[in-house]
Amino acid sequence: MSEKEEICEIVSSHFPCETIKNIRLPSKLGCDNIIYLIEFCSDTIIVFRRSLKIDSSKISSEFKLNSDDNGMPYFPMHRPGHQAWVLELLKNEQICPKLLALNSEKNYLIESYKSGQDLNEFSLEICKELGEFLHVLHSIKMNKFGYMSEQPGVGVYSSWLKMFEADFHNLTEDQYPLKEIYLSMVPYLTEFNNPVLVHADISSENIRVLNGHLNGVIDYGDCLCGDGLYDIGQFFLFAKAEWKYVDAIAQGYKLSNGAKSWTKSEKQCIRFYACYFALWLKSDN
Incomplete structure (x- = not known):
């Protein structure tokens, strides 16, 4: 199964009444998350976020700034669960995206899309x-x-x-x-x-x-x-x-x-x- 097929399956499980029209990368390509914009036939757009690198060997009580393989450092804040926590704290703020779905085990969250430039x-x-x-x-x-x-x-x-x-x-x-x-x-x-x-x-x-x-x-x-x-x-x-x-x-x-x-x-x-x-x-x- 390709990544897009997997994302389609995940999104459809959360939004069974919607039909996906398009999946595209946004103009912003994050260095810690991969982000897809999901457009439904209803013209609603949602944001699918997944961490680029989550190394379970580095998930411990000890914080590590540097990865062992000279790759991207591991930061807990890059995890979907941490980002979802912030969205929940700000759920009453119109300026902030709304948390729509979270699955920490499968390393993704879905949030509302903020339109504009x-x-x-x-x-x-x-x-x-x-x-x-x-x-x-x-x-x-x-x-x-x-x-x-x-x-x-x-x-x-x-x-x-x-x-x-x-x-x-x-x-x-x-x-x-x-x-x-x-x-x-x-x-x-x-x-x-x-x-x-x-x-x-x-x-x-x-x-x-x-x-x-x-x-x-x-x-x-x-x-x-x-x-x-x-x-x-x-x-x-x-x-x-x-x-x-x-x-x-x-x-x-x-x-x-x-x-x-x-x-x-x-x-x-x-x-x-x-x-x-x-x-x-x-x-x-």
């Missing part, structure tokens, strides 16, 4: 709406820090600082300015003790826009336990360091703050996280 053109209104969603996401408390462990909601590190130590300690001499920025942030990273649910992949292809408004934030396979400003820093880099868009996020993010603007210390954190992402992207290429 990738965010390729920024607008202050969309940024404000994104801020409103991130406010909700970052209100969900986590335990410990960093990459998600085998237990959803619990990070693998005892401090937020641990998330960054290795990358910044291995900088070359020509990257000294980055190290200076990191060293200035060490006290904050050490003392930070309010871990929340972080999306950790706020990028164009994960933000869905429809008719000039935010219609979806998708792909929760990289979620972390940490500082919510981590997501803002990634968006700052994505927005090519244009503060007006990050300031627009604050308009929706700071619902309980009359000022509705970032403080000096928050801006320092946002810049640092943007630097971290820039460093990560450089090392990944």
Whole structure:
């Protein structure tokens, strides 16, 4: 049986009253999940997700950043069960896809499809709406820090600082300015003790826009336990360091703050996280 035939069989078992018209890959090809868009004759579209690599030998209480075969590292958050857990936490949020089916043993989940286009053109209104969603996401408390462990909601590190130590300690001499920025942030990273649910992949292809408004934030396979400003820093880099868009996020993010603007210390954190992402992207290429 081919993979598409298997997927047809699985989907039909969950949606017996629907007839599959088409199965296609989306424009976004994830590095940790394979994603198919399933279109029914009723014109309804659903999303079928399956992890690309789940090595049962690495599923243990001990978190392993590196795979033994130099392949893709094993991250528990890549598992359908972990991603389904996030979708359930956000089930009342219109912006988030709805969990439709989960089978952890067969390594798949099915979620609703968020229509629209990738965010390729920024607008202050969309940024404000994104801020409103991130406010909700970052209100969900986590335990410990960093990459998600085998237990959803619990990070693998005892401090937020641990998330960054290795990358910044291995900088070359020509990257000294980055190290200076990191060293200035060490006290904050050490003392930070309010871990929340972080999306950790706020990028164009994960933000869905429809008719000039935010219609979806998708792909929760990289979620972390940490500082919510981590997501803002990634968006700052994505927005090519244009503060007006990050300031627009604050308009929706700071619902309980009359000022509705970032403080000096928050801006320092946002810049640092943007630097971290820039460093990560450089090392990944």
